[in-house]
Amino acid sequence: KFTSTVTRRKAFWYPYFKYILLALISGDSYLASLERKKILGCAGEAIQELHGKDYIPLHVMADNTLVNRTCDEKGRRTVTDAILGDFDIAFKWQDGKPRRISCAIGNVMWRSPEGQTGRGMSKA
Numbered sequence: 001k002f003t004s005t006v007t008r009r010k011a012f013w014y015p016y017f018k019y020i021l022l023a024l025i026s027g028d029s030y031l032a033s034l035e036r037k038k039i040l041g042c043a044g045e046a047i048q049e050l051h052g053k054d055y056i057p058l059h060v061m062a063d064n065t066l067v068n069r070t071c072d073e074k075g076r077r078t079v080t081d082a083i084l085g086d087f088d089i090a091f092k093w094q095d096g097k098p099r100r101i102s103c104a105i106g107n108v109m110w111r112s113p114e115g116q117t118g119r120g121m122s123k124a
Contacts, residue, residue: 017066017083024067028077035079039067042082054093059086 064086
């Protein structure tokens, strides 16, 4: 990832990914267990990295997971890489205390379970 120096806003540039996980699964519902584990592992590592920087992503879903895969001559599909994207809905942790607010956390299409239940939000 590269930080843009063109403007004062930070922008990240990522390599091109061919698939969005949701579209990939919608078009081809068979995804081997090992390949699913690779995708989950990449997503888990990304969330762990964000937590380490005191950010909590609130919009992790299949539609925001980018995937590259290959297919060999025998038709075996192999996931080569996966990353999370769309971090415009994230929470910056300030003092380590759970956040309790009266409004729903998320956007029109998705609501955080933590925000809906009123239990507060933490890194757990």
